[in-house]
Amino acid sequence: MIVWYRICRFSMVAITVMIATAAPVWDRSGAAGAPDMELGRYLATECMTCHQSGTATSSVPNIFGLTETRVTEVMKAYRDKTRPNPVMQSVASRLTDEEIAALAYYFSKSKKP
Amino acid sequence: MTDLTRRKFTVLAGASLAALSTPLFAPRALGQAKPRLVVIGGGPGGGTVARYVAKDSAGAIDVTLIEPLKTYTTCFFSNLYVAGFRDFKSITHNYDKVKKGGVKVVHEMAASIDRDKKQVVLAGGARVPYDRLVIAPGIDIKFDSVPGYSEAAAQVMPHAWKAGAQTQLLLKKLNALKDGDTIVMITPPNPYRCPPGPYERASMFAHVLKKKGHKKSKIVILDPKPAFSKQALFMEGWEKHYPGMIEWQDPKMHGGIKSVDPKTGEIKTDLASYKAALANVIPAQTAGKIARDAGLADQSGFCPIDPENMKSKMDANIFVIGDACIPGDMPKSAFSANSQAKVAAMVVRSELVKSRAFPARYSNTCWSLIETDDAVKIGGTYEPGEGKIKQASTFVSQKGEAADLHKQNYKESVDWYAGIVADIFG
Incomplete structure (x- = not known):
């Protein structure tokens, strides 16, 4: 009885932890049509090379915690080449709308390492 | 505890163990x-x-x-x-x-x-x-790709293409130069680490010589390649900041690098001989x-x-x-x-x-x-x-x-x- 109770209690905790880990309440990336958080995390690894130590005033700025709207607007402007900087224009040139949305979602939800 | 309750426990436990058999937890749970x-x-x-x-x-x-x-x-x-x-x-x-x-x-x-x-x-x-x-x-350095060069020679003619003690040695030799001395760089053939690196290095040598007020010192680059990364930009910059100080030679101009002598500092090409007060020899490379x-x-x-x-x-x-x-x-x-x-x-x-x-x-x-x-x-x-x-x-x-x-x-x-x-x- 005690053994079963312990297994049960352990299992319930484990399930709770797993559910919490898999789907945080603020993460809408699993919802239909919502941005893909995992894709955003992967694409963002490219950004980390330069932006990881950025501050608000540095030439390569901090982009963690920006709003989805802001990241989307800026990346689309680089993609359209209406915003200068060849490095960023090159990075943005291959991003689809869906990928920009995923990146924007990721950065809006992420803190600087 | 009733049978029904026990069954509930069993189902819950089974479900939990199944949930645990994901890659994240399975090895630990199974003792692997x-x-x-x-x-x-x-x-x-x-x-x-x-x-x-x-x-x-x-x-x-x-x-x-x-x-x-x-x-x-x-x-x-x-x-x-x-x-x-x-x-x-x-x-x-x-x-x-x-x-x-x-x-x-x-x-x-x-x-x-x-x-x-x-x-x-x-x-x-x-x-x-x-x-x-x-x-x-x-990378590993292919020391024997430059005739006369060796790992021992690198203590006199640093390659400094693996950063650390070699880079410090290069700086020490650079700081010892007098106005009128010649730096000879031998750059590597493709493929090699950091394609624009040798030409940035030449620029940085020139920056130091200029800052020290050298008027007669020269930097000769002997290149086994006919062209290099960002060539037009480097040459524009060299002309702007260091006019006449840096001389780049492609294989047609030097005819081939024949030998380096770490004892005398002499570097011979097919068409000329140089006495290098500082020789920076960057050989071919391999994995x-x-x-x-x-x-x-x-x-x-x-x-x-x-x-x-x-x-x-x-x-x-x-x-x-x-x-x-x-x-x-x-x-x-x-x-x-x-x-x-x-x-x-x-x-x-x-x-x-x-x-x-x-x-x-x-x-x-x-x-x-x-x-x-x-x-x-x-x-x-x-x-x-x-x-x-x-x-x-x-x-x-x-x-x-x-x-x-x-x-x-x-x-x-x-x-x-x-x-x-x-x-x-x-």
Whole structure:
């Protein structure tokens, strides 16, 4: 009885932890049509090379915690080449709308390492 | 407790154990070892892949980094150290944060790879088993590619193409020069680490000589190549900042490099002889020895990889990243190694703990400083295509650009350095 109770209690905790880990309440990336958080995390690894130590005033700025709207607007402007900087224009040139949305979602939800 | 209650408990427990049998927890729950990633080489490629796999697998993968040195001095920005823009400490990094990030760091030389047993053999004889191995051994110098040059000669005529003591020796010799002395640089044939690097170095030599007030000193570059990276931009910068000081010679101009003599400092080409007060000899290069000894290199001396995932074409359990691999259209650079490491990390996780896999994407930018606040850049994005890592887009600074744009490039490069070393070393 005690053994079963312990297994049960352990299992319930484990399930709770797993559910919490898999789907945080603020993460809408699993919802239909919502941005893909995992894709955003992967694409963002490219950004980390330069932006990881950025501050608000540095030439390569901090982009963690920006709003989805802001990241989307800026990346689309680089993609359209209406915003200068060849490095960023090159990075943005291959991003689809869906990928920009995923990146924007990721950065809006992420803190600087 | 009633039977019904007991059954409920049984169902719940069964469901819980089933839930636990995901890759994240199954090995522990079943008493099995975690999947093991071993990384050889703690530079831009190896440091990055170790840190990313440890971070993103959240402990589900056992990550070991094998790196003999306790500190790593970056080749990138070492030219800025030579010119006095950076101190040695600022380009030297330790592994403390790598360890804190969940990576086991073994400071010992990896002697060989036993591919059949999937083990790395350390210099002391210990064996480190792996499920997946990433090697990032960088380059080895082919000393005999320059007649008269040798490993011993490098103590007199430094190559300084592996940063550290060689770079410090180069600076010491540079600081000892008198006005009227000649620096002779022998640059490497393709492919080699950091294509614009030798020409940035020439610029930094000139910066130091100019700052010291030298009027008669010369820098002669003997190049085995007919052209080099960002050539028009470097030449424009040299003419602007150091008129008459830097003389670049292609093979048609020097006729071939015949010999170097570390005892006398004499360097002979087919058409001339130079007495070098400072000789900076950068020979041809090849993949790090451990990669070649393991049979991972082809006749080029570098390691062919699958552009979809950075896996060795010789062994599906081994990834080769950084300067040791054949990177298609990508240059051999720290940025490239860092980018390749992220693809390898993503694929390693997908294979060992079934995380999601995404199509490989790569990128690179190389900044080069020509004079104070005057930097140029080249770069691009890359994807698998035509059996190699193929360039998808590119950009390069243009001749005649405004000075403030080049100043901005320099600031950008400084920020990039801070970012990438944080990415590699934490």
